[in-house]
Amino acid sequence: MNRTLATRLSRLAQYGLLGALFVFLATPMLVIVVFSFDANRFPTIPWGGFSLEWHRAILADPMIRDAFLNSVLVGLGTAVLATALGFAAAYLDFRYRFRLKLPFILLVAVPPAVPATILGMAMLAFLSRIGLFGRLETVMACHVAIATSFAMAIIRLRLNDLSRDLEPAAWNLGASPLSALIHVVLPFCRPALIASFFLSAAVSFDEFLIAWFVGGVHETLPVRILNLLQGQVNPKINAIGAVVLVISVALVLLAQRFTGVRAGRRPNPDPGE
């Protein structure tokens, strides 16, 4: 009896902790979205009534419109290039053995692990000396250097499932290594390519420190928000925030939809004490 009660309490504590944690993670996102529709200038309780005023205001703000357009351009460019480079890196790792492979893979994999403050500063210092400072293309190029790591990881995972015979079979049936790559490996990797496209776009769409350092006058949307946040309280922030949040969550969910990431496939995990 005593044992059952203890077990029950322990279970309750476990689920309680998990629930509290999810509330903790969800709260900031919900706050942004909910208060973007608040009529009050300063977001707090009590709720000042439903209003689309701030959403309309951001549509009318040319700086925000430009920043949004910049973000879309940089995000799309990053998505395409990071997916292409990530595929190349993943395929090289999968197909070939070569000297200095580990340094090569690390060169692609490591960038997200370097704090963005340091990386942003380093990129600014170096790229401004070779005349690339303050261009939208440079922001994109730097985002590609980071996002390729994620693209490579996703595509490499998919290549693990590619039967070792499939490419040789294509060569055997008259496909040159290049045609085999195009007609066999690429179609096989399609879900991973789509996933890495969306995830790279999400990574770029959220990145603000590097964009802030190297972008110069070209602000992306997160940089615009950062600049707004450092100024006075501005009710527009919630509205932009809601838009950005919805877009990045959508991108991540789309990416997930195509990776099929699962934490293990096992039968009913509850051993039932």
Next chain:
Amino acid sequence: MPTPFIVLDKLDKRYPDHHAVKSIDLAIEAGEFIAIMGPSGCGKSTMLRLIAGLDEPTGGDIRIGGDSMRGVPAFQRNTPMVWQSLALFPFLSVVENVAFPLRMQKVGAAQRRKRALEWLDRLGLATMAERNIAQLSGGQRQRVAIARALVTEPSVLLLDEPLSALDAHLRVRMQTELSRLHRELGITFVYVTHAQSEAFALADRIVIMSEGRIQQVGRPQDVYRAPANAFVAEFMGMNNLVRGEARGGAEGRLEVGSALGTFEVPAEAPRPAGAPADFVIAADRITLAPEADGPGISGTVLGLEFVGSTQTVFIEIAGGAEFRVQKQQHEIEALDLVPGRRVTLSWDPRHAWLLPQAA
């Protein structure tokens, strides 16, 4: 004289960790169905991959139709292969799989679809054309793989243990199918397998390999009845090997002394006394009788094992040697062969096969 179509000339393949193919010479005739057999790791699959150009030889050459394949990449050889894993493209439909080689040859879309459908029809898959690979049964996938390999009308088809994933019933049906295709097409089939039954049922000639070397090449019956060495004799199974040495003999016969006694075996050439003389006697050539004092070897029945309609009787001979004897069910009943029963083994000396002396 038949025309050699594929010639392996001192073909050699060394990997960093092992020597897979050791300077092999082999001539495969045009239109021949040749089976390459051997235990796993004997180099038979490597040899097939070398012919297809999927691996680079480290020595020697391959000639197909008289032309050296040195430096010719796999995709320019037209030596299609049916893979053990089938290696069908999971993202393409059945008809797209079959049309793939034509697409690589830049055949127009309508034309390649037409030709792919013809081959599907020929293999009884006409109704499956638009299906996904995942929706097919094992036997159907097998046919798709064959159709895909043949759609370019090659002069040679390579098969790497193609039937090993199928159940026994399907395997026999596919054997018939392959046999029919070979007859109709008249092209060269090079068939790698470890299953003796498949090789015997299908092949004009079989090649026995071991440790990267060819042990024997010949018609299935010849290899079975007249193995070139002890390895082939053992590999073919159902052979009993007696090791001994020459004692002398007359015209066409050799007297062999062994631990089991002295035997007379047919011999083409005399051997000096004391020279090694090993011979084999097939399991189905041995006569069993109740133990008697007459000629023959005495032994004790150890056990029995069913092999189709016959049984294999395992018999222990004095000194620990073991003999395998193949008998029909009614013979076993007549002799009341149960474990522990004492029997006498004998055979017609003409059925013993003297192994050639090692070079």
Next chain:
Amino acid sequence: MTAASVTTRASARWRWFRMPGPRLAGSPKVLPAVLGLPVLLWQAVFFAAPLVFLVIVTFWQVKAFRLEPAFVLDNWTRILFSTTFQRALVHTIAVAGTTTVLALLIAFPAAYTIAFRLNARARDLAVAFLIVPVFSSYMLRIYAWQIVLSPEGIINALAGAVGIGPLPLLGGAVSLQVGLLTLTLPIAMLILVFAMAGIDRTLIEAAENLGCRRARVIAHVILPSLRPAIALTATTSFLLAFGDYISPLFMTGSKPPTLSILIVDTVKSGSQWPRASVIGVSMLVMLALVLGLGQWLARGRAARKEAAR
């Protein structure tokens, strides 16, 4: 019959030999080079070169607001011996260390619940829910916490309604940890959930069948096999918290400054690039040491003994 006539006959009859295609595409060296070079160049120019340049700049000088090549150790001595840097370093390590401990303490039981208590469907959903925040708008979520915790914010508005005076929620160590946990917890939990899902369940069931209590199963079966994952979680949490700029900026108003804040301030005030670079390089060295320590811990005592032999 000669070899030549065999060829003619064979090609006429069987078309066995293909039209020679472009050999370039078939050459074994060309394709990997074509694939690898762009990646290599891109990462070299936009990742490796900036970091190398960062190290070089630490030895340069600023004269009249202009960066000039030189080889001086002045930047290093000035920064490393300045109390501002030393205080910020200690503070940042303390903050990141606290976050690491908190993240492990909270994430482990939560990940355990997800991996061992939820059914497959709920687990997938939980994993999806954890992946979303990793890639979406960290900065906005910190701003949201600012709204929630500020003196006029949501919590204080609620507290005020029941007569509790405005609480100084924002600007202290607690709010800083709220921000840093927002950053680290999803990743920490993901690593642990995936690691736990990979544990051989038969091991656990065997231990339970032998009459082991849950606590003993966790201590003797689950924890040892999770050692590398726990080390990875710890190093990742530390790395993220150590380098973060946003939480210190918005949750404590940069007071006291962390190293990231210090970098940005140093760059902004008088273009002191070399000194900012010194701080950056010091941080990277620090992180490398932590990663090394994590690796060492991940291998475990037994493996270390083995390696020493």
